[in-house]
Amino acid sequence: MTDETLAVGDVVASGVLPIDxxxxxxxxxxxxxxxxxxxRDDVATAVGLPGVLAHGMLTMGLAVQPVVARFGGDRVLEYGVRFTRPVPVPLEGEVLLEVEAKVGLLDEEAGExxxxxVAKVAGQTVLGRAQVRVALHPRPAGDPRAR
Incomplete structure (x- = not known):
C-alpha cells in the first residue's frame, strides 16, 4: 500500500487459509x-473436546497473514485477539480459516x-476483538516506532 486513501469500513484484505x-x-x-x-484425538476427546484442535497461536498467526501481505510485516505495530472458539482439525483433509480485514479506525495524525x-471456521467466529494496528506509511529509520 502506498498513497491510497482508506476509509473506516473499507475491506483491506481477506483470505482463506487451510489448516491440516x-x-x-x-x-x-x-x-x-x-x-x-x-x-491425539483420544486425549482431546477424553478432556471433553470435539477432537484435535489447532493451536490458538497458530490460528492467530495465520489470521493476520492477509494484513501482513497487504501492508507489510514492518508496518504491523500491534496485534491482539481473544480466543473465542476452538478450531477442530479433522484427521483427513483440512479446515478453512476465513479472514476478512476492515478498517475500524483511522488516525491520520499518527499515521496509523x-x-x-473477522476470523471464521465453518461460519463461526473463532477469534474475538482481533485487531491489528498498522502504520499507514513506512516509518523513517530514526522513528522509535520503526522496527
Whole structure:
C-alpha cells in the first residue's frame, strides 16, 4: 500500500487459509507446544473436546497473514485477539480459516489505522476483538516506532 486513501469500513484484505494435521505438527515443532490435544484425538476427546484442535497461536498467526501481505510485516505495530472458539482439525483433509480485514479506525495524525479482523471456521467466529494496528506509511529509520 502506498498513497491510497482508506476509509473506516473499507475491506483491506481477506483470505482463506487451510489448516491440516501436518500444519499442527510443524507448528508444534516450531513452538515447542506438544500438548497432545493438538495431535491425539483420544486425549482431546477424553478432556471433553470435539477432537484435535489447532493451536490458538497458530490460528492467530495465520489470521493476520492477509494484513501482513497487504501492508507489510514492518508496518504491523500491534496485534491482539481473544480466543473465542476452538478450531477442530479433522484427521483427513483440512479446515478453512476465513479472514476478512476492515478498517475500524483511522488516525491520520499518527499515521496509523486499526484493522479489525473477522476470523471464521465453518461460519463461526473463532477469534474475538482481533485487531491489528498498522502504520499507514513506512516509518523513517530514526522513528522509535520503526522496527
Amino acid at each position: 494435521r501436518d500444519d499442527l505438527v510443524r507448528y508444534a515443532g516450531a513452538s515447542g507446544d506438544f500438548n497432545p490435544i493438538h495431535y 489505522a486499526r484493522i479489525d479482523l
